[in-house]
Amino acid sequence: MPVFKSRIKLALTQRKEQGLNRSMNVVFAGNQSILEHEGKRYINFSSNDYLGLANDQALVRAWQQGLSVYGSGSGASPMVTGFSAAHSNLEAALTEWLGYERAILFGSGFSANQALLFTLLEKSDVLIQDRLNHASLMEAGALSSAKMKRFKHNDIEHLKSLINREDNHLVVTEGVFSMDGDCSPLKDIEAITRANHAWLAVDDAHGIGVLGESGGGSCELSQVKPELLVITFGKAFGMSGAAILCDQATGDYLTQFAKHHVYSTAMPPAQAYALTHAVSIVQEQSWRREKLAELSEVYRDSLKDLDGFVETQTSIKPFVLGGSELALRVASDCRQNGIWVTAIRPPTVPKGTSRLRITLTANQTNEHVKTLSMALKQALGAQ
Ligand SMILES: Cc1ncc(COP(=O)(O)O)c(C=O)c1O
Incomplete structure (x- = not known):
């Protein structure tokens, strides 16, 4: 008698009992500053569309143009007939911008991360990751044949204590941590990896x-x-997909051996065409980054005195509340007041650090942020 049914039932019951159950909402305009859900409108502080490009009309037109030139799908994996001029142009735009010899495209950041670790690492290697790295990296590290070590979040001394010159190390960190919005001390990490003849991703x-x-x-x-840079197109680029940037030989190696690349349908050429436009928009429209800086200042000025406020240099503003129930209650109160924020709970974040993950996007206004601040203060009984 298969045990799947009872196993599934038990896992779902436990998740509910722990107050950790998550649900999907049918949302309209989730890629805009005002979204709609069940006939009500909310200011959206939950998307990763940091530069406000997910509904940008120039980008929509670029995708439409790409569709009329290339059709809907790529038709095959890249090594068969799925690789087009649109893909090649996107790779060239990325390598020129970011200063690498090669860019290898993937359908998602999740698959790019998994492809990277599974393809590069062998049994005799040591993988060292920041302990708050994304689930795609943690899972691939745990399943790869290499030995995995984790260093305390952004803790340079701990990293130093784990690395040496004898073993073949790959050090992996996020640039900006998705749930905390803080930046990795990349300069120090790079110095340590270099000193130990390791590679950095x-x-x-x-x-x-x-x-x-x-x-x-x-x-x-x-x-x-x-040596290896993973970028994804599902956040600031307002679309989806990912790329690994690297040198020529590593690019050739990934192209030959990364199963997520070899055995997976290439992204639609129209998407690659639109992404090439997005690469230009991201570089040229610096007003979007300036708007984010302005919103960040309004956010800090309005909320800095509240317990739970965390200052960050990025668009991700965690508001740390502690318990899961409190985080859910505050998110729900905010929603009553027309603010869409998401409560993030374990296992996504460590126990006792449940939070609202508030995100700023360039298409929000200063007034939106002030309205968020009032709703949050009201939910916390701070006004
Ligand atoms: C740090 C990090 N890496 C990778 C991914 C996966 O990217 P994608 O959504 O393109 O699969 C995410 C997505 O949330 C992420 O936060």
Whole structure:
């Protein structure tokens, strides 16, 4: 008798009992500053569309243009017939902008991270990751044949104590941490990896587009060049997909051996065409980064005196409340007042650090942020 049914039932019951159950909401305009749900309108503080591009009309037109030239789908994996001029142009735009020899495209950041670790690591290697790295990296590290060590979040001394020159190390960190919005000390991490003849991989899903003069992300801001840079297009680029940037030989290696690349349908060429436009928009429209800086100031000025406020340099503003129930209650009170914020609970964040994950996007207004601040104060009984 298969045990799947009873196992599934038990897991679901436990999740509910722990107050950790999550649900999907049918939302309209979830990629805009005002979203609609069940006939009500809410100011959206939950999307990762940091630069406000997910509904940008120029980008929509670019995608439509791409569709009329290339059709709907790529038709095959990249090594068969799925690789087009649109893909090649996107890769060229990325390598030129970010200063690498190769860019390898993937359908998602999750698959890019998994492809990277599964393909690069062998049994004799040691993988060292920041303990708050994304689930895609943690899972791939745990399942890879390499030995995995985790260093305390952003703790340089701990990293130093784990690394040596004898073993073949790959150090992996995020540029901006998705649940905390803080930045990795990349300059120090790069120095330690170099001193130990290790390689560094940076997943900059939340930094690319947002940080750095040209939007080149955490690495541009910190002036570091990891051997491997993962960027994703589902956040600041307002679309989806991902790329790994690396040198020529590593690119050739990933192209040959990364199963997520070889055995997966290439992204639609129209998407690659639109993403090439997004690469230009991200670099050229610096007003979007300036708007984020302005919103960040309004956010800090209105909320800095509240318990739970955390200052960050990025668009991610965690408001840490502690218990899951409190986080859910505050999110629900905010929703009553027309603010859409998401409560993030374990296992996504460590126990006792449940929070609202508030995100700023360039299409919000200062008034939106002030309205959020009033709703939050009311929910916390602070006014
Ligand atoms: C740090 C980080 N890396 C990778 C991913 C996965 O990217 P994608 O959504 O493109 O699969 C995410 C997504 O949330 C992320 O936060």
